[in-house]
Structure formats: C-alpha cells, structure tokens
Amino acid sequence: MEGDAETRVLLSNENHEEAPPLPRSMVVSLYLGYFLARWGARTWEFSVALYMIYLWPNSLFLTAMYGAVESGSTAIFGPVVGQMIDGMSYVKVLRIWLVTQNLSFIVAGGSIVALLLVPDLKSHNFHLFATLIVLTNLSGALGVLSTLAGTILVERDWVVVMSDGHPPEVLTNMNAVIRSIDLSSKLMSPVITGMIVSFVSLEASAITFAAWATVTVWIEYWLFNAVYKGVPAIVQSDERRRLRMSQPQREKTDITSPLLQKTGEDGTRSKRSGNMRIFEKISESSFIGAWRNYLGQEIVLPGIALALLFFTVLSYGTLMTATLEWQGIPTYIIGLGRGVSASIGLAATVVYPIVQSRLSPLRTGLWSFWIQWICLLLCVGSIWAAKQATQSYMLMAGVATSRLGLWMFDLAVIQQMQDLVPEPDRCVVGGVQNSLQAALDLMANLLGIIVSDPQDFWILVLFSFGTTSLAGVLYTVHLYRIRKHIFHLDKLPMLNNRFGS
Template sequence: MEIESAHSSRPMAKVAAEEMESEIERLLPGRHSDVGGIEQEMPRRFALSHDFAEVGGKSHFRVEARDGEMENWSRLVHCLYWSHFLSRWGDRMWEFAVGLFMIQVWPNSLLLVAIYGLVETASVATLGVLVGNLVDKCPRLRMVQFSLGIQNGSVVAAGLAVVMLLLHPWATPGGFSVFVMLVVIVNVFGAISALAGMAMDVVVERDWVVLIAEKQAPGSLTKINSVMRRIDLSCKLLAPIVVGFMMSSVSVLASPVLIAVWNIISVGIEYWLLHHVYVSMPALQQKSTAHQAYQASSQFAESNAEEVELSVFERDNMSQMEGHEEVSLLKNTGQQTTSRQSTFLNKLKKLPVIEGWVTYMHQEAVLAGLALAVLYFTVLSFGSLMSAFLSWRGIPPYVLGLARGVAAMMGILATFIFPIVHARLQTVRTGNWSIWIQWSLLSVCVVSVWIHNSKVASLLLISGVAASRLGLWLFDLSVTQLMQESVPVAERGVVGGVQRSLQSLMDMLTYAVGMVIVRPQDFGITICMSYGAVLTSALLYSMHVYRVRGHLFHFDRLLRPRWIHNT
C-alpha cells in the first residue's frame, strides 16, 4: 500500500517518463538508466519526448518563446525595410533630378544628360565585377559602412557641384573651363555613387536578405523580396513627384541642396538600422570565417595540384634523362614553353575581372541571369527614348506621366501577386510563366508598328508596355530569388556584380542603337529589336527550366481531362 500511495502521489507525466526509460532499457540493454544517460545515448527525439513529459501541461512556455523569436525577427525585417526605403528614396530623387538639373544648366541640348547617363552606366558595366569581388572579400558590416559613406558623400559632392553650375553660367568670360570642371565632378561623383549603390544592393538584397530568411517559415524569402521590390517601385513612382514639387514650389537652386541634406541625414539612420540588424543576427557575423575557410580550401587544392604537376614533371624528366639526352633536351625546352604559356593563362584566369566572369558562368542559374540581363536591351519602357518618340507623335506630357504611373502600379501589383503565385508554382515555373506573359503582352507593341493611325498606334504601344510590366517584375523577382537560393555565400558578391555589369552593358547597347537609328520614323525597327530581345530572354529561361526540371510542361496533364486525374 505504501508503494501504491507513493506512485499515486507522483505526477502522471513523471510516471510515464520512468516507464519510457525502463522500456528503452529493456529494448536496448547496456544503456544508462539515468535521464542524463538516456539523453546522451538515445536519439534526440527520445530526449525531446522525455523533456515534454517532464513539463507536462506547461508546453505553452515553448510557444511563448517561439512567439518572442518571431516578434524579434519581424522587428529586424522591418528595420531592413526602413533602411531600404531611405536608401531607395534618396537614389530615386537624385536619379530623376539630375537629368532636370542638366537641362537647366544647358537648356538647348540633351548632351549633358546623355553624357551623365553614359558615364554612370559604363562605370557599372566595367567596374561592377570588381565591386562585387570586393563585397565578397570585405566583412559585411565594414562593407556597409564603406558603401553608405561613399554613396551618400558622392551625392552630396555632386549636388554641390550642380549648385555651382546653376550659380555660374558657362557663358561668362573665363567660365568655360570652370564649367567643364564642374560637369566632370558631377559625372565622376555620380558614377562613384552608382557603384557604391550597387555594392549596397548586392550586400543587402543578395546576401543579408537570404541569411535573414534562413530557418524561418517557408515563403519568408519570397515575402521579403516582394516587399523590398514594392518599396523600390513605390519610391520610383513617388520620388519624382516630390522632386517636381520642390523644383516648382521652392526653387531649382534649392532642390540639389535639399537632396544633399536628405542624404546627410539619412545615412546615419540607415547605418543605425542596418547595424541593429547585424548585431541581432549571428549568421551575418559569420561570413569572414566561412570565406577564410573557402579561401583556405581553394589554396589547399591549388597547392596539391601544383605538387602533383611538379612530381609528374620531375618523373618524366628523370625517365627522359635515362634515355636519349638530346631528345630529352628538346622535349624539356618544349615543356618549358608550354609551362610558361600555362602559367600565363593561369595568371590571366586569376585576374578579378576574368575570375568573376568564370565564376558567373559556372553558376547553376546562369541562363536565368542571362535572360534577365537581355531584357535590359529594350526601348519598350517609359524611358527617355520611347518618351521622346511618343512626344514626337504629339502625345501630351500629362498622358506620358499617367502612363508611367500606370506602369509603376502594374509593377507594384506584381509584388503582391508574386507570393501567391510562388506558393502554387514555386520559383522556376513562376519565372517561366511570367516571361512568356511579358512577351505575349508586348506583341501589341509590334502590331502598333503597322498601324497607320498615329493615335491608335501610340495607344497600343503605351498599353502593351504598361501591361507587360506585370510579367516583367514577376520575372525579375523569380530570377532574383533563384540566384539568391543557388549562389554560394562566398560568391554572392562577385556574381551580383557580374549580373549588374551585364544589365548595364545591355542598357548601353540600347542607347547605342538609339544613336544609330536616330529618325523617329524608324522607331519601329527598335521596337521589333526589343521584342526579339524579350523572345531571346524567354528562350534562354526556357532552356534553364528544361535543364533543371527535364521538361517545360506536364504534357500528359495538359492532354488528359481533369476527371481522369481524380480517378
């Protein structure tokens, strides 16, 4: 009776735990019978079961801890969102305003605008790989400090140079040399700002975002990517309106000063937000160790390869010396020449630019990245070329502004649709459907080339371009996530740099075509070329889909009625 009363006074959970221990001991003799021994010897699921039995009905403490972790993670993500907003708002204000400033400086020519755009694009195209390589080599927080300081400082310097240009017209005696110097300053600092901004994009969007979304609920990365792109597109829509209001209501001269002040204030807030995210996420602080291990393994593999090549070379020389010495001398001379050539090629391959392109071409998602880059070779967007063409056709500026707004809204809509579509189709298939949808909608633009009524043709062109933004941004989000998920941590910077370089190169080719085909009457040729570029992009991505999945569509499901699948 005493034993029974003792057992009955114990908690039922404790009794169940002891029975589990005895059953484990019976099934697996030789194990320790104490709780610590069981947790050390048995798989983790038994330890967790025992732990759950110990706490009994108090498992809600774990739920509360998990809720606390999710709340903390949500705060970190919102810090990232606010930092991205501050950065993008400043970028979009300067991007829109600098063209207007150049027009004010030289009212009768677009030369300064074209030069600025060419210098900025060319700098990213040529130096993007080096910047990406630098991102991989530098610790994350140091790269953020460096990029933020350089980017915002460059915008401030360029803004002050613009103020000087507006205050001192170049037509004054002796003012031309000062004018040229100030224009050079604006272009140089604008290019530096673009490169630093590219570095920030690679650091945050290609690296930090992936690590922050790790070990979270499925779809976290998709949601973060969508919100980040939504912020970007919203700033692209609203920032020009604010800049236009500043220039109209305040003054043109005050606008660059206000933009410079914005960058001075925002840089501190941006860094504080990103620093808070960095210190709260241990995963962000582990890159240097992982990268050192990556470098050490690469060096170890290279040293082993060199030792093997050296031993083989020495063995061959020994065998040749034992035979015919004269023939051996000739062979050694040839081998030395080949060795020098091989050494030169190896050194060439190790150049940061060449090594970056080689690394990019070996990525699993290389075809998807190339497909995205090809889309930048286009006049089918509300950029300067198509806007100038529509203006030549007599389309009022307010209509162009409305069309640009509708296109931006379609892009924002894509950021809401992407998580829903991604949950059903996953990343690869979402990209495949979106690029072909974009190509199909742009067919309307090609039809407009053969419409003789200019108003109807312009309406078709505007409608096709605006509607195609839905497919474009869905595809952009798909490829971005593909590269985030497939590129190794140690290569994210250089791969992101090459991707941006490719996109800038295609953008430059667009302007080059615009310089060759200068007559507005021939703009239909550039429309067809752009349409062909989108088709090329779709085919490249379809090749990626086939390589990854082994097929493009489930033809058996397409051919059979739905009721057959349900039987």
C-alpha cells in the first residue's frame, strides 16, 4: 500500500514538465511575510497566559477558559474555514486573513491594556471586567481562526504549488524552512516578551503587541501579494481554483431546473418528512462534507495521531506557562525555557531532511515519535520529585527535549499529507486536520477548567502522557498496516550475523 502511494507520488512528479527555477526574491518574500505573521501569533499565544494568570491569581480558570474558547472556535469552524479558502481566490483569502488576524489582535491587545491599567476592576466593576474578558476571548479566537486560514494557504497549498515540478527535496526543504520560521518565532517572541514583562511591565508588553499588529499588516500584504504576482505556478493554480468553483455551480443549475419542474408536477404525491429533510440538510452541509472527505483519505490515521498530541499540557502552552508562573518561576526564565524548547525544535528542521532522505516520511515519523515519547518520561517522573522547583525544571526539561521528536513527527505527517492528498482536497483536509487538533486542544483546556488548581497539575500531566501514548500506538498500527512489519530486523548487523550463522 505504501509502495502504491510512493509510486503515485513519483508518477505525479514525472508527469509534470520541469518547472522554471523559483525566483529567489519570491521565496524570500514568502518566508519574510510568513515570519511576520507567525511572530504576532506566537507572541499572543505566549502572552495571553501571563495576562490571564495575573488577572485571576491562584487559578487556571481564566487561562483554561480562554484556551477553551480559542480551541472550540477552531474545532467548530476549522472545516468551514478550509472550504471557504477552497472557494475563494488567493487574493481574497490574503485580504481576509491578514486584515482579520491583525485587527482581532489589536482589539484583544487593547482590551488587555484596559484590564491591566485598572488592577482592581474585578472588585469594583465586575460587569465591565467580564465584558472585557469576553471581548479578549472572542477577538483572540477570531485572530487564531484567521491565522488558521493563512497557515492552510501557505503551508498546505502555496508551498506545494511552488515546489511542483521540482525534485522532491525542494518540497522537503521548503517545509523545513517554513517550520523553522514558525519555531524561530516561538523561540524569540517569548524571550522578548518575557524581558519586557520582567523589566518594564505587563502593560508595556500588551501595548507593544497591539502596535506590532497595527504596523505589520500592511507589510505582510505587500509581501504575499508580490509572491502571488511573481510566481506563475501560483497564478495558474488560482485559475484552476476559479474553474473548479464555476463547474459545480453550472452542474447544480443544470440538475436543479428539471428537478424543480418535476417537483412542481409531483409535489402533492411525494412529501418527505421534516426530520428526513433536516437529516439530508445536515448530511449535505459543508461541515459534514469536509469531514467525510477527510475520513476518506489514506493519511487519516497519521492525521489523528498528530491531532492527539494536542490533547496535552506538556508544551509551553497557556496552562503550563500559567502553572510555572504560579510556582514562582520568573517570567524571563519561562521565556528562556520556551526559547530552548523552540531551539531544539529548530534542530528538528535540520535533522528531518537528512533522516527523511535515508528512510521515508512514513518511517521517519515512527522513529521521531518514539524519541519524543521517551523524553516525556522525564515529565512523568517530575510528579514524584521532592521539591517543587525540581518538579518545575524537570517538567521544562522533559518538554524541551521532546521537541526534537515532536517536530520531526509533525514534518513527517505534513509531508505525507502533501504527497497523498489530491490538489482539490488540500485546503479542506487541512481545515479538518486543524479542526481536529483544536477539538483535542479544547478537551485539554476543559480538563484544565475542571482541574483548575495548579497543585493538581500532575493529573493533567498523566492525562497528556496517556493521549500521547495512544497517538504512538495509532501511528505504529498505520505503519504496520502498510509495511506489514515495524522494524527491518535483517538490516540490524548484530541480528543479521546471528541469524545468518
């Protein structure tokens, strides 16, 4: 089965005429625009946990509530976002993505500034306090949804289109660079934010964030628009999208007209029940259609395994960041720890192309996953550490070292999706994948609401390790189903000599 998939990829590459070299200036513009967009998103991702734990000390409630709203909106609307992207021109997607993302972050940053400038607002005017919290949650969630649109457009579509017709390593290297840009933002933005918070103030960090979103939206649009106009393959792909959008409409019109006539004639004879109509409308909805498309893909098990890794607190997300802050770890240390974690993740973008060229995306995913799992054992061990400071640093070390395997696994699964998902389905499948990831992230945040006492964080650690283990089992089953074996025992020298003698 994997051989068939690899054959299809090779035939697909052979059937395309060799594409002209990619203009270096366009590739640089793509990377720079993506960096600016990801910096803003990663800064908000880190900062919001600090804001929420400050506004409601000694509880993870506000932090987990924000995470639940953000993840829930992505889980519900993720497939719809994917289908919307697939039904729009690239230029329209760019405008909606960049304007909505940055405007939402400006509103969220402004709300946070208002909350921080009046520290006792919760006790004096709780209704205004709650209104600003709701506004922060909704605008932040909208910003993340629009960020999802940009992620799907760049990572799942443009990178594949730009590398089409080139040797396979071009796509592998572009994936690695895109991921390294994201991880560089994850590395540096928390360090800088942590420095501003520690040595200036929380208010200054929120104002800086809002100002960044205001300025960069114009630069990002200029850069991405230049890429669109400067790469013929993207323009041609956009034309194919427009053609696909027009065809279903014409077919629907041709089919519906006679049906309407027949319904008019036989309307009194055949009337279906209201429940049946509701069921049909639901089954024909874009949400259900997107999920049906996703579940029919060959890469569904790797996709589910990757999504399960989002049901975790074992990352420098909002819950772990807020817990470390509660445990007394200085903000700049948390920022540095997140930076070290991202640095190790950056190493994965260098190691992955080397390993993948010697194995395959499928087998690289297997080895990288279980490397990650072994590193996370240190987080489980931190539960039984005697001192709280030791627990915190063991937790941070386990999470940081596991990022090498995690991001290699992420790259392996993404490349399998790029290779095996047909072009018309890429945006839809990408939307559902992000929706599934957000749904499991939502479950982690809901668990954080239930277990909101930071002293009980160990319960969340065990849950997270359990879902990670389940993800590993699913991916291993997928590999065995395709390869009919897990290890190449005959390629291990010691075993080969033993069985050969």
